[in-house]
Amino acid sequence: MATAHTDHHHEETFISKYVFSQDHKMISKQFLITGMLMAVIGMIMSSLFRLQLGWQGESFWILNFFLGDKWAPDGILDPNMYLALVTIHGTIMVFFLLTGGLSGTFANLLIPLQIGARDMASGFMNMLSYWFFLASSVIMVVSLFVETGPASGGWTVYPPLSALPQAMPGSGLGMTLWLVSMSLFIVSSLLGGLNYVVTVINLRTKGMTMTRLPLSIWALFVTAILGVLSFPVLFSAALLLIFDRSFGTAFYLSDIHIAGEVLERTGGSPILYEHLFWFLGHPEVYIVLLPALGITSEVIATNSRKPIFGYRAMIGSILAIAFLSFIVWGHHMFLTGMNPFLGAVFTFTTLLIAIPSAVKAFNFITTLWKGSIRFTPAMLFSISMVSTFISGGVTGIILADSALDINLHDTYFVVAHFHIVMGLSAVMAMYAGVYHWFPKMYGRMMNRKLGYAHFWTTFICAYGVFFPQHFLGLAGVPRRYYSNSEFPIFDDLVSINEMVSIFAIAGAIAQFIFMFNFFYSIRRGPKASANPWGSNTLEWTTPVEHIHGNWPGPLPTVHRWAYDYSKPGKEQDFVPQIVPLEDGEQDGGAGH
Amino acid sequence: MITILIILSIGLAVLSIAQLMRVFEASSRLKGDSSPLPTDAENKYQSKMMLVFLFGYFAFFAWLVAKYGDKLLPVSASEHGVALDNLLNFNFAIITLVFVITHVYLFYFAFKYVFNKDRKAYYYTHSNKLELLWTTVPAVFLAIIVIWGLGEWIDITMDETPDDAVVIELYPKQFDWTARYAGSDSTLGASNYNMISGTNPLGVITSASLSEKIAELNEEIAEFEAELADAPEGGLKEEELTEKIAKWNRQLENVMSFESLTTLEKGKDDILVKSEFVIPRGKDIAFKFRSRDVIHSAYMPHFRAQMNCVPGMVTEFTFKPTITTAEMQEITGNDAFEYVLLCNKICGAAHYNMQMNIKVVEEEEFNVWMNEQKIFAEGFVDDGGTSTATVNNEVELTMIEQ
Ligand code: HEM
Ligand SMILES: [Cu+2]
Ligand SMILES: [Cu+2]
Numbered sequence: 001m002a003t004a005h006t007d008h009h010h011e012e013t014f015i016s017k018y019v020f021s022q023d024h025k026m027i028s029k030q031f032l033i034t035g036m037l038m039a040v041i042g043m044i045m046s047s048l049f050r051l052q053l054g055w056q057g058e059s060f061w062i063l064n065f066f067l068g069d070k071w072a073p074d075g076i077l078d079p080n081m082y083l084a085l086v087t088i089h090g091t092i093m094v095f096f097l098l099t100g101g102l103s104g105t106f107a108n109l110l111i112p113l114q115i116g117a118r119d120m121a122s123g124f125m126n127m128l129s130y131w132f133f134l135a136s137s138v139i140m141v142v143s144l145f146v147e148t149g150p151a152s153g154g155w156t157v158y159p160p161l162s163a164l165p166q167a168m169p170g171s172g173l174g175m176t177l178w179l180v181s182m183s184l185f186i187v188s189s190l191l192g193g194l195n196y197v198v199t200v201i202n203l204r205t206k207g208m209t210m211t212r213l214p215l216s217i218w219a220l221f222v223t224a225i226l227g228v229l230s231f232p233v234l235f236s237a238a239l240l241l242i243f244d245r246s247f248g249t250a251f252y253l254s255d256i257h258i259a260g261e262v263l264e265r266t267g268g269s270p271i272l273y274e275h276l277f278w279f280l281g282h283p284e285v286y287i288v289l290l291p292a293l294g295i296t297s298e299v300i301a302t303n304s305r306k307p308i309f310g311y312r313a314m315i316g317s318i319l320a321i322a323f324l325s326f327i328v329w330g331h332h333m334f335l336t337g338m339n340p341f342l343g344a345v346f347t348f349t350t351l352l353i354a355i356p357s358a359v360k361a362f363n364f365i366t367t368l369w370k371g372s373i374r375f376t377p378a379m380l381f382s383i384s385m386v387s388t389f390i391s392g393g394v395t396g397i398i399l400a401d402s403a404l405d406i407n408l409h410d411t412y413f414v415v416a417h418f419h420i421v422m423g424l425s426a427v428m429a430m431y432a433g434v435y436h437w438f439p440k441m442y443g444r445m446m447n448r449k450l451g452y453a454h455f456w457t458t459f460i461c462a463y464g465v466f467f468p469q470h471f472l473g474l475a476g477v478p479r480r481y482y483s484n485s486e487f488p489i490f491d492d493l494v495s496i497n498e499m500v501s502i503f504a505i506a507g508a509i510a511q512f513i514f515m516f517n518f519f520y521s522i523r524r525g526p527k528a529s530a531n532p533w534g535s536n537t538l539e540w541t542t543p544v545e546h547i548h549g550n551w552p553g554p555l556p557t558v559h560r561w562a563y564d565y566s567k568p569g570k571e572q573d574f575v576p577q578i579v580p581l582e583d584g585e586q587d588g589g590a591g592h
Numbered sequence: 593m594i595t596i597l598i599i600l601s602i603g604l605a606v607l608s609i610a611q612l613m614r615v616f617e618a619s620s621r622l623k624g625d626s627s628p629l630p631t632d633a634e635n636k637y638q639s640k641m642m643l644v645f646l647f648g649y650f651a652f653f654a655w656l657v658a659k660y661g662d663k664l665l666p667v668s669a670s671e672h673g674v675a676l677d678n679l680l681n682f683n684f685a686i687i688t689l690v691f692v693i694t695h696v697y698l699f700y701f702a703f704k705y706v707f708n709k710d711r712k713a714y715y716y717t718h719s720n721k722l723e724l725l726w727t728t729v730p731a732v733f734l735a736i737i738v739i740w741g742l743g744e745w746i747d748i749t750m751d752e753t754p755d756d757a758v759v760i761e762l763y764p765k766q767f768d769w770t771a772r773y774a775g776s777d778s779t780l781g782a783s784n785y786n787m788i789s790g791t792n793p794l795g796v797i798t799s800a801s802l803s804e805k806i807a808e809l810n811e812e813i814a815e816f817e818a819e820l821a822d823a824p825e826g827g828l829k830e831e832e833l834t835e836k837i838a839k840w841n842r843q844l845e846n847v848m849s850f851e852s853l854t855t856l857e858k859g860k861d862d863i864l865v866k867s868e869f870v871i872p873r874g875k876d877i878a879f880k881f882r883s884r885d886v887i888h889s890a891y892m893p894h895f896r897a898q899m900n901c902v903p904g905m906v907t908e909f910t911f912k913p914t915i916t917t918a919e920m921q922e923i924t925g926n927d928a929f930e931y932v933l934l935c936n937k938i939c940g941a942a943h944y945n946m947q948m949n950i951k952v953v954e955e956e957e958f959n960v961w962m963n964e965q966k967i968f969a970e971g972f973v974d975d976g977g978t979s980t981a982t983v984n985n986e987v988e989l990t991m992i993e994q
């Protein structure tokens with residue numbers, strides 16, 4: 001990462017400092033920048049397929065420019081390439097941006113700094129985690145260039161479609177690379193996750209009890225546990241798929257006649273894959289969401305100058321969500337012919353999750369009440385995150401209902417739902433986190449005016465893209481359709497598609513405001529002070545210039561929870577965690 | 593050329609923004625405004641924007657409902673669909689209420705409690721009463737939703753299918769559908785993927801189709817053997833052919849094992865159709881789904897019906913149509929309206945164009961139509977269905993232009 005600060009020197013070489021770094025702060029930056037680069041690729045892909053969806057069958061030179069004559073002859077997107085773009089877009093966004101990128105960046109940055117540790121439990125494992133992530137990113141990108149195209153079976157890559165190269169061109173080498181890439185990705189997640197868990201359990205500084213941890217750490221901690229428990233299941237799913245693809249087994253195959261021939265492998269079931277996949281897949285959405293909620297808690301409390309409302313309930317709801325997320329995966333499979341009774345059970349458990357989620361939303365809103373709100377760009381993104389979390393969450397209540405899912409499953413209603421509740425919430429929170437902790441990461445400030453411009457264009461375009469898609473879904477438009485002009489019943493909806501595409505492309509362009517601000521500020525932003533936002537948490541007690549071991553002297557001792565903002569009787573409107581309790585002073589979080 | 597120009601101008605744009613930024617920052621440093629925190633004016637402005645956004649968002653919602661509300665699916669054409677729509681509307685009423693209330697609070701608070709250095713925020717850590725309130729209120733509403741929803745789910749999926757139901761198998765492959773009626777014996781004949789051939793796309797097993805398939809396999813094996821005799825020894829070709837012959841023989845064995853089936857005659861009266869299938873109004877239609885190659889999903893949005901079609905297993909869905917195609921044409925005011933069956937599980941390049949029309953008619957008309965159809969024993973001609981989709985772009989293009 002050539003994000004060199006040339007103005008300070010340690011005895012390390014360039015290589016050990018920027019490339020094979022074992023310092024959590026550097027690894028965090030590596031994850032962030034790699035994640036951002038992947039996101040740009042994912043975003044460009046979405047703009048490309050939105051061109052096709054907005055103006056179906058029309059020719060765009062830019063499609064030809066990016067995809068060449070093979071996949072966009074005369075500037076018209078090939079249906080196979082459409083599916084490939086959608087697949088890799090989804091994979092990148094979910095895994096590379098919002099799992100690797102989000103957790104990798106903030107778990108690495110915040111865990112040691114906010115719990116008062118010198119570094120992660122194992123710096124070496126941490127470094128490996130990044131390198132596996134990078135390798136898997138590179139392989140995913142390389143898979144875009146293979147002759148038969150990248151994986152195209154949707155980001156869920158259900159077999160038999162993904163298992164049989166005869167089924168579609170994308171199920172050839174592209175799919176193999178996808179599986180290799182994902183396997184490395186899983187290794188990266190496990191290495192990272194184990195490290196995060198161990199670090200939080202063992203390396204908290206004196207006084208940092210579990211009930212004094214900032215909610216960001218709670219969220220990242222529980223996220224890591226979720227990942228450690230569920231990614232191995234995805235790994236086994238991928239492994240069996242690799243076996244079916246390459247070694248002639250039939251875990252997922254039975255009774256198939258394809259490409260004019262009988263397939264001799266029988267006895268398996270694609271439904272097995274779906275179970276294994278969604279056993280990770282559902283916790284995965286919380287792996288994406290919990291860090292987002294944690295970041296939002298920090299940013300909202302700090303900038304409302306108020307304690308987060310219901311700290312203990314927030315922890316409780318994180319734990320409840322995490323537990324429940326393991327017993328709801330079947331809601332993705334209501335229509336696979338599973339026993340209707342089982343479907344009923346999954347409906348019930350899924351709707352249960354709505355309760356802790358609602359508690360979180362209400363607590364965020366109450367935190368704003370009678371606050372003293374400073375509208376930093378980070379705060380704006382956090383408020384918008386609460387909005388998207390609610391807007392997307394409520395439609396989940398409908399999709400959780402097995403009966404209603406019959407008619408909405410796999411339509412654009414689902415696309416709208418998961419983009420708003422997972423995609424937007426996590427992206428908004430990730431932006432909030434970057435704006436908020438940029439001074440900690442780079443020792444400089446980002447430009448606020450550009451931050452505002454970025455926020456408003458992004459927020460407006462985000463809803464402009466995804467809100468109208470509910471209507472497509474309610475009109476019965478299926479997802480993963482290259483075109484819906486083949487069906488006269490969808491003719492009335494052409495203008496929605498066009499509007500969505502315009503917002504999508506405008507929104508994508510707006511992200512360059514951020515990219516510019518980010519890279520410009522790394523080099524030239526005004527120098528940050530040690531605690532620019534007036535925060536209580538420990539990371540703001542470290543020097544602006546990064547040093548190994550984080551604190552120059554002994555580790556700080558913690559005396560109070562993280563949310564003593566505007567505490568009555570205090571001079572300042574914040575009391576850092578390192579300030580001892582006065583005589584008779586109650587610690588806000590503990591007790592009661 | 594154009595590309596280079598564009599890249600150049602983007603580069604220039606970035607450079608000039610960078611320069612502007614520097615001027616901008618220098619001037620704000622001169623003004624002494626170097627605090628990282630928003631100025632009072634900025635806070636005020638952004639807080640007002642919160643309110644503006646709130647109204648803008650609601651207005652957008654309202655506009656979408658006004659503009660597209662009547663372009664969604666028409667009234668449900670199946671019995672259970674009407675109940676589902678009621679449930680859906682109830683759910684929408686609740687979530688819209690929740691959505692509006694929470695958004696009003698969220699953005700109104702953001703607007704109202706803007707930073708003021710003379711006012712300290714209210715140190716309010718928690719309230720058991722409030723938290724209990726917003727745990728129990730959602731729980732109560734969710735309980736209603738669960739109970740009602742599961743009631744519908746059980747009605748739809750677990751009710752016994754009556755004996756006089758019309759039994760139809762929907763069989764997808766990349767990229768079209770075939771429908772098979774059970775015929776006069778109301779029983780679908782056995783079928784197996786080993787039996788699939790050009791004249792038997794579903795692999796129905798009858799004594800006639802069996803002997804036909806056995807003959808076909810034998811013929812092909814003979815051809816391979818002839819080729820093998822001509823193939824140079826030790827070459828790739830030889831290996832390939834030997835493998836093929838072995839495979840064909842294994843299939844032949846499988847197929848011959850069906851000869852002992854006792855249900856060989858059940859399939860004779862089955863009726864296979866493509867492009868369009870017809871169902872009678874007011875009778876239960878019991879669908880069975882299989883798949884030839886990958887997972888597909890049979891989606892009939894006007895009937896609020898959907899079920900995945902999974903290779904290796906049989907899935908089911910039953911509904912009762914209540915509105916004929918002619919009536920629906922009147923309701924929608926569209927003479928060309930047709931019910932459609934779509935594929936709703938990604939299955940390959942032409943996934944977006946796997947369609948079949950569904951015609952709902954009165955029962956008498958249905959019976960007449962049935963009698964006109966050829967039964968399987970009379971031979972089935974695959975007319976290719978409606979799916980004109982191919983992976984070929986040129987064909988694609990001309991289709992769209994038409
Ligand atoms: C630039 C903004 C974005 C646009 C315009 C966009 C648009 C789309 C569209 C139109 C689809 C295809 C829907 C379909 O046919 O099934 C899609 C799929 C998907 N998107 Fe996005 N999206 C954006 C950002 C994101 C983000 C931030 C995420 C992160 C969660 C995300 C995750 C996904 C996933 C998981 C899929 C499903 C892929 C699949 O079906 O295999 N997208 N997106
Ligand atoms: Cu889920
Ligand atoms: Cu399909």
